[in-house]
Amino acid sequence: MxxxxxxxxxxxxxxxxxxxxxxxxxxxxxxxxxxxxxxxFANGGQLSYSYVAPLADPSVFGKLPHWLLSRTAPLRFTPSFSVDQWRWCIAFLRECTAACSRATTRELLALGFYSQAMLRELLDDEAIPFAHRESGKLVVYRDPAAFAAAERLMRYQAALGCEQQALNAHACVEREPALGALASQLAGGIYTRSEETGDCLxxxxxxxxxxxxxxxxxxxxxxxxxxxxxxxxxxxxxxxxxxxxxxxxxxxxxxxxxxxxxxxxxxxxxxYPLTGYSLTLPIRGTDLAPSVSVTDAHHKIVYARLGDSLRIAGMVDVAGTRIEHTAHGNADRLALLARQARETFPHAGDYAAARGWSGARPATPSxxxxxxxxxxxxxxxxxxxxxxxxxxxxxxxxxxxxxxxxxxxxxxxxxxxxxxxxxxxxxxxxxxxxxxxxxxxxx
Ligand SMILES: Cc1cc2nc3c(=O)[nH]c(=O)nc-3n(C[C@H](O)[C@H](O)[C@H](O)COP(=O)(O)OP(=O)(O)OC[C@H]3O[C@@H](n4cnc5c(N)ncnc54)[C@H](O)[C@@H]3O)c2cc1C
The missing domain is CATH 3.50.50.60 (FAD/NAD(P)-binding domain)
Known part of the structure; x- marks a missing residue:
């Protein structure tokens, strides 16, 4: 055919x-x-088979005022006169029920597990250089309530076949020593051994x-x-x-x-396009970059080691349908991403040599x-x-x-x-x- x-x-x-x-x-x-x-082109590099819970969940309603008013929130909503934006947002809010969120998590987990198996099948047959690592993933929480919610989700996902572990702050730093600078601020983390990372491009x-x-x-x-x-x-x-x-x-x-x-x-x-940002830093010999894939749930930023670089990605801007996949992105958002990353991993790489990028996730409401x-x-x-x-x-x-x-x-x-x-x-x-x-x- x-x-x-x-x-x-x-x-x-x-x-x-x-x-x-x-x-x-x-x-x-x-x-x-x-x-x-x-x-x-330069996404977060996460092969995140067990972290598929959708953005649309009941906690969205409590966070909306912050997203609307704060310029430093990880999710930023810039209202426009576009009918498409409002229609998508209304459909998204309809998905923010506990029942929808759980059903979506269940459905995406099944797709995620199948994807991991299909990647294995592909890599058995093809030699593809993409800085692929079976890195494991540690999602860290600073807020005890957010950590407690993550533990509840972990228990739900355990029934669906996910093998994850809840770690206290000390165990998080033991698992990933580069988190040392953040130790006093951590409430805990969820570790998933089976997660992977790689360079999508x-x-x-x-x-x-x-x-x-x-x-x-x-x-x-x-x-x-x-x-x-x-x-x-x-x-x-x-x-x-x-x-x-x-x-x-x-x-x-x-x-x-x-x-x-x-x-x-x-x-x-x-x-609808949901804009996000990434930075890629060279890791020098003496740098202390994470080797486990880390997600900082507080700032919604992911960190993945790709060869001798560190990819840092995050933020969601609901800002219009003009798509820009650029090397420069939005300077304010990239500067904020760099500042938050530097606070979390001060010695992870050469921040002065970071390459910025912005891209737009093609997203459905669910x-x-x-x-x-x-x-x-x-x-x-x-x-x-x-x-x-x-x-x-x-x-x-x-x-x-x-x-x-x-x-x-x-x-x-x-x-x-x-x-x-x-x-x-x-x-x-x-x-x-x-x-x-x-x-x-x-x-
Ligand atoms: C900041 C950020 C971080 C992310 N992190 C992760 C992550 O860690 N893990 C993960 O799994 N996903 C991540 N994603 C999401 C992931 O990058 C996207 O879901 C994925 O790249 C979408 O792939 P795609 O092929 O559908 O779209 P694209 O890669 O955009 O491909 C679509 C192609 O169609 C072409 N095209 C469009 N219109 C036309 C036309 N009219 N004529 C010809 N060509 C056309 C475009 O040029 C483009 O190349 C992230 C996204 C962003 C923005």
Whole structure:
């Protein structure tokens, strides 16, 4: 089959890899000159299989005033006149019930575990240099109430197969000596041995190389996708800045570019970009950088050692739909990230030589990706991975490949289907209906 994969981020590339491995004629179309130059470029590096609890939970309501008023809060909401922003925020608030949050955690854990298994399978077959480490992860809490809530979540997740340990402050520093400067402020931490870290850009590049060199996938970088051409209820071709490509199947993995492409077809996907920031510092010989992957829950900042660099990432800005994946980002937010990181790990690396970056997580209100079918029988989605795209890439790619190939996926995909998962709390005006007039317009 001729299959077009739209988007050359970690999601599109892993999808192309599994499809090409099955012997299909796969073409990946990407607007940047290289793969992985969107949100997958300099993320937090966490393969965070057991830390999938969504942002949407009941504690959000108590934190809202702080998020709205403080300029230093880890989550910053800048209201705009955009209908899209309000619609997404209302759908997000509807997801903030204990029942929704628990169901989402359960569903994402299953996807996370499957992703870890699929990454293993991929790495058994391919040599991909991406600073991959089975680092374990320690999430530290400064506030005793927040630590107590984390222990409750740990007990819930234990029933779902997660092996985690609660540590007191002393044990946290024993596990990760670089936390020494913070010892007096720690309430405790949750340690998960099975968590991993790696460089998402290196992974994306390596998988792209395997897909093209071993399995014959074709990359079309530097190519903008303008529209989908629909005829007789199916996608006939993809219209690009370099001409038209006919395809038997099309998989959309455009991250934040998804809505603009699908809206003219009457398909309104509930995605909103949540901006975040990262810093990458060189680690010098005498530096005391953490070797366990650490999350500072108070500031919502993650730390991952990637080779001889330390990746520091965090913050969520709900600030509009203009996407900027830049090396400079927002100077104020990057300065705040650097200050908070330096307070936590004063000797972790060369802060003066830090490289800053900002990117936007393509997020659904629930925090779950949207995987699988659309009302058009040969159009498939693999989008909306929010803060977990690197973690969930291998599972999502493998499951969508199964669907495209007509097989029953190893994991039930109902919770991630467009009709159910992403829309549980979302406006029904975003129903998965392909309007006939929209289909005609693009024919
Ligand atoms: C600060 C930050 C930290 C993060 N930390 C982590 C982490 O630690 N662990 C984790 O699992 N996840 C993390 N994430 C989330 C993760 O990075 C994303 O979920 C993931 O990169 C999304 O991948 P994607 O392929 O869907 O999107 P992208 O990487 O953005 O890929 C989509 C591609 O589509 C292309 N495209 C879009 N529109 C068009 C068009 N019209 N024509 C042609 N090409 C187009 C884009 O150029 C882009 O390359 C983080 C995100 C941020 C911002």
């Amino acid at each position: 001729r299959i077009c994969v739209l988007g050359g981020g970690v999601i599109g590339i892993t999808t192309a890899y599994w499809l090409a491995r099955e012997g299909h004629e796969v073409t990946v179309i990407e607007q940047h000159d290289e793969v992985g130059h969107g949100t997958s 290196g992974f994306t590049r390596g998988v792209a190389r395997a897909a093209t060199e071993r399995y014959g996938a074709r990359l079309m970088p530097g190519t903008r996708i303008d529209a989908l051409d629909v005829a007789q209820g199916r996608v006939r071709a993809v219209r690009t800045s370099r001409g038209e490509l006919e395809a038997d199947h099309v998989v959309v993995a455009l991250g934040n570019g998804t809505r603009a492409l699908l809206k003219p077809l009457g398909l309104d996907v509930p995605l 925090g779950k990706p949207i995987l699988g079918a659309t009302p058009l029988p040969n159009l498939w989605l693999n989008v909306g991975h929010g803060a977990l795209g690197f973690t969930l890439a291998c599972a999502s790619a493998r499951l969508v490949t199964d669907l495209v190939c007509g097989r029953t996926p190893a994991l039930a995909l109902d919770p991630f289907s467009w009709a159910y998962g992403a829309l549980r709390g979302a406006s029904r005006s975003a129903s998965p209906v392909l309007h006939d007039d929209a289909a005609r317009r693009t024919t």
